[in-house]
Amino acid sequence: MTAVTPPDAHLIIDEHDPALIEAKIISETAKISWLDLQKFYAAGSVLKVAAQADLVKVALALQQDDTAKISRWLASAEIGQPSVEQAQQWYQQQTQLWAVVIAPWVLVQQRD
Template sequence: MYKENHGESNLNLIMNEENLTTRQRFEKELGQISFQELQKFFAKGMMIMVSDQLPIIDVAMSLHDDDVQQIQQWIDDEQVVRAHDEHAKEWVVSRTEFNAVTVAPWVLVQEIHNEE
């Protein structure tokens, strides 16, 4: 028996998720996370920084679709870079929060800048 969830069974929720497009799935999975929670991915070299100038979902889609030409252009323009030690040092001190989405095996992140 499936537990009811606001009138929709868990089975229906699972079926609805299966009908999501890849973009919709990335949009649904996009979430806020601290660097502390991302450290294990950073340590494995799996954390990719995305410039604030790019929609992170567009980058996720290009990576998923293996759009080598577009990804290379972003790398050349330094809009997509692998996170490195200097970034990590700054993030630890500033307790940086990110928007993040996973495109296995990578975790794409964008810093959240609080306007003060």
Template sequence: MSIPLLNEKLNTETARISWEELQPHFARGAAIYVAPDLDLIAVARHVAEDEAAPLKQWMEQGKFGAISDDMARTFLAD
């Protein structure tokens, strides 16, 4: 799939939602953290295209990855 088409598809599949709406996904281990300074669509494109290098770099920087229990508590408090 071309990058513009993939970007369009991913853009239609994303939206802002509250932590309360994400909690069931977190509970089953299906919620992923993406830092606010990253472009969500760009990150999703790297995931969709299985591009490990940028994902690994962001994981090492704490900008992408599984949501920890501590992060979940912070999100709930906010």
């Protein structure tokens, strides 16, 4: 009897390929209204990414659990939870933000 390789076997190998993970993150990044993110903000699941930071690189570091990069970004305030004032401003202005989900986090970035 001959072993048959399942058609999705390549996914097991590819799941650790940084280029493919980055491409997946890019494909899942989109603009969304802050109004639609209220329940995630209330749950403490939103991380704000500074405008000068690369949203995709931050998402990739979170997905890969790169604690050195994440710690550095947290210390420099390039990522962090939005302040109450910021959340209120986004709500009042019905701001559209770039967002991507890296469970359990929703990363958001305001780009003007």
